[in-house]
Amino acid sequence: MAFEYEKYLRMDKIPHLWCPGCGIGVVLKAMLRSVENVGWEKNDIAFVSGIGCTSRAPGYIDCNTLHTTHGRALSFATGIKLAQPAKHVVIFSGDGDATAIGGNHFIHACRRNIDMTLVVVNNNTYGMTGGQHSPTTPIGYKASTTVYGNIDPTFDICLLAKAAGASYVARATVNKGKMLEKYITKGFEHKGFSVIVATANCHTQFGRKNKMSDPISVRKWIESREIPIEKARTMKAAELNDKIITGEFITHEEETTWWENYNHPIHEYTEAYQTIRDKAQERK
Amino acid sequence: MKKSVRFYSGAELVAKAAIDAGCRFFGGYPITPSSEIAEYMSVHMPRVGGTYIQMEDEIGAMGSIIGASLTGVKSLTATSGPGFSLKQENIGYAYMAEVPCVVCNVMRGGPSTGLPTALAQADIMQAKWGTHGDHPVIALTPAYLEEIYELTIKAFNFAETYRMPIMLLLDEVIAHLSAAIELPDKELLVIKNRRRPTVPPEKYFPYDTAYGDVPPMANFFEGYRYHVTGLSHDKTGFPTTDPDLVQADQERHLRKVKAHINEIIDYEYYMMKDAEIIIFAYGSTARAARVAVDNARKLGIRVGMMRFRVIWPLPEAEILKLCSKAKAIIVPEMNMGQLSDVIERYAADRTKIMRINHVGGVPIHPTDVLNVIKEAL
Numbered sequence: 001m002a003f004e005y006e007k008y009l010r011m012d013k014i015p016h017l018w019c020p021g022c023g024i025g026v027v028l029k030a031m032l033r034s035v036e037n038v039g040w041e042k043n044d045i046a047f048v049s050g051i052g053c054t055s056r057a058p059g060y061i062d063c064n065t066l067h068t069t070h071g072r073a074l075s076f077a078t079g080i081k082l083a084q085p086a087k088h089v090v091i092f093s094g095d096g097d098a099t100a101i102g103g104n105h106f107i108h109a110c111r112r113n114i115d116m117t118l119v120v121v122n123n124n125t126y127g128m129t130g131g132q133h134s135p136t137t138p139i140g141y142k143a144s145t146t147v148y149g150n151i152d153p154t155f156d157i158c159l160l161a162k163a164a165g166a167s168y169v170a171r172a173t174v175n176k177g178k179m180l181e182k183y184i185t186k187g188f189e190h191k192g193f194s195v196i197v198a199t200a201n202c203h204t205q206f207g208r209k210n211k212m213s214d215p216i217s218v219r220k221w222i223e224s225r226e227i228p229i230e231k232a233r234t235m236k237a238a239e240l241n242d243k244i245i246t247g248e249f250i251t252h253e254e255e256t257t258w259w260e261n262y263n264h265p266i267h268e269y270t271e272a273y274q275t276i277r278d279k280a281q282e283r284k
Numbered sequence: 285m286k287k288s289v290r291f292y293s294g295a296e297l298v299a300k301a302a303i304d305a306g307c308r309f310f311g312g313y314p315i316t317p318s319s320e321i322a323e324y325m326s327v328h329m330p331r332v333g334g335t336y337i338q339m340e341d342e343i344g345a346m347g348s349i350i351g352a353s354l355t356g357v358k359s360l361t362a363t364s365g366p367g368f369s370l371k372q373e374n375i376g377y378a379y380m381a382e383v384p385c386v387v388c389n390v391m392r393g394g395p396s397t398g399l400p401t402a403l404a405q406a407d408i409m410q411a412k413w414g415t416h417g418d419h420p421v422i423a424l425t426p427a428y429l430e431e432i433y434e435l436t437i438k439a440f441n442f443a444e445t446y447r448m449p450i451m452l453l454l455d456e457v458i459a460h461l462s463a464a465i466e467l468p469d470k471e472l473l474v475i476k477n478r479r480r481p482t483v484p485p486e487k488y489f490p491y492d493t494a495y496g497d498v499p500p501m502a503n504f505f506e507g508y509r510y511h512v513t514g515l516s517h518d519k520t521g522f523p524t525t526d527p528d529l530v531q532a533d534q535e536r537h538l539r540k541v542k543a544h545i546n547e548i549i550d551y552e553y554y555m556m557k558d559a560e561i562i563i564f565a566y567g568s569t570a571r572a573a574r575v576a577v578d579n580a581r582k583l584g585i586r587v588g589m590m591r592f593r594v595i596w597p598l599p600e601a602e603i604l605k606l607c608s609k610a611k612a613i614i615v616p617e618m619n620m621g622q623l624s625d626v627i628e629r630y631a632a633d634r635t636k637i638m639r640i641n642h643v644g645g646v647p648i649h650p651t652d653v654l655n656v657i658k659e660a661l
Binding site for chain 2: 042043
């Protein structure tokens with residue numbers, strides 16, 4: 001039976017504002033399927049976002065939705081989750097929103113390991129403002145602000161999240177919607193801060209400036225660069241330049257060596273805060 | 285009845301009053317001279333089942349209190365000048381999305397890092413115009429410890445009544461001042477809470493003006509499933525660029541305060557009955573001015589003071605009336621004339637205005653004010 005997306009969408013807000021063929025649609029679908037997979041009630045979910053193309057997604061979802069300021073979604077979300085720890089908080093962010101202007105909130109949400117799920121749609125550019133270069137625009141590629149080729153090194157958002165303390169981190173591309181759905185579902189189920197990076201196509205801004213002006217060209221470009229994490233583990237660092245490593249970076253399902261996860265989270269934040277309340281009330 | 289007299293600092297009273305007003309979320313970031321408020325909250329919030337969090341920065345602290353308030357939890361943040369600057373974008377968000385919350389700013393010298401440990405009243409205008417765009421503003425300026433308690437509760441009541449962020453402006457002197465004071469009986473406090481929707485979710489609009497200029501507010505997770513954005517929006521909460529709707533909405537925002545100005549303005553007259561010379565003052569500066577008035581009266585000078593407990597909005601009609609009859613107006617403040625500039629518009633050709641502007645970080649002394657009173661004769 002076909003999945004009923006309508007059940008989770010505000011159909012009166014459709015058509016959406018994204019360009020035809022935009023990768024964000026695949027991520028939104030994977031997200032809604034994941035909500036169904038874990039069986040959350042719509043009333044119990046808050047979808048929070050910042051500013052940018054990706055950040056418009058919550059507006060289309062029939063839940064409690066909050067479209068905040070640029071880069072700050074995680075701070076609003078932290079307030080929501082701490083005030084209502086039993087509810088589900090999911091954050092949508094783009095690469096610029098999450099790792100440039102929102103970089104500080106990003107690393108600290110990871111560090112706290114607060115039980116929320118962040119989905120970062122990485123399309124390598126600032127789409128909404130006209131295709132300026134972002135912290136994930138590859139070196140040598142063009143943007144409206146790097147017409148001579150980008151020289152800014154890129155962030156690997158998954159490695160950043162892992163190092164900062166996020167306890168579930170995975171990446172999939174929009175070419176593989178099922179894989180994306182699986183990881184987002186696991187992120188929802190995981191107790192702690194989950195980061196799922198969805199590598200997506202922005203053919204309108206990023207693609208057009210780099211001789212890939214249609215969705216298929218950018219998606220083929222993504223496909224050509226994808227390396228599953230199992231394979232990447234056997235490769236040399238130099239061979240992984242410009243590659244998109246997909247798979248689960250940290251799951252906490254099995255024992256790991258200190259090097260694989262030296263930043264092992266000790267506790268989930270809202271649970272830890274409850275122990276503070278208990279202590280404070282004992283001493284009262 | 286057992287009187288509750290205890291030694292309190294100004295910072296402690298902000299925190300205590302907030303908790304007594306029902307605040308159960310504090311998001312902060314350390315900054316001198318407001319950190320004591322956060323410290324007190326970190327001890328007492330968990331005791332009352334609330335939440336204290338030290339966020340990664342001032343911007344995040346402001347975001348966190350907006351998020352918490354959207355779920356129905358009254359929220360506070362506390363900061364000082366530079367932190368207040370950093371919070372401004374999200375303060376604008378709270379105005380735009382109409383999310384009740386209280387921002388306490390223990391003012392210090394500026395601009396920039398300025399004088400972190402010295403007193404100033406440097407953010408009177410930042411409280412009014414700190415964020416971009418037009419919006420209503422309510423800012424309170426307590427001058428006494430008892431008043432910090434009273435006005436902090438009032439700030440929460442304003443936030444809930446008008447669905448907006450409220451600015452609570454302390455200066456370093458009263459935040460760090462300690463004294464034994466008696467707090468009012470908690471049972472007798474008037475605590476206001478946001479108006480809740482009376483319609484079922486399918487008939488609810490978060491910015492429905494059918495219920496007046498302050499629409500009822502549903503909390504997240506209660507079944508209303510609405511959308512909140514900082515973009516200009518229509519009554520459904522979704523973005524709009526319709527010029528008429530945007531214009532009407534901005535006018536409604538301003539009306540929330542303008543139409544209720546008589547319930548919001550708050551001032552005190554001191555020795556005003558026969559006063560020819562009038563001092564306009566607020567915060568700790570008003571305490572020095574009060575002593576100056578007493579000393580001038582001993583010399584037979586007919587001087588009085590109007591002290592603002594709420595600095596924004598100003599009681600315009602009253603100020604205009606006083607400017608029309610006063611021989612001279614004196615405005616002492618710990619900045620380069622942020623209120624004086626405004627008062628001057630009322631004074632215009634009606635009377636002369638004399639300023640006392642100290643920004644060196646030391647208090648304005650009663651003698652400084654008395655000397656100007658004598659000059660005014």
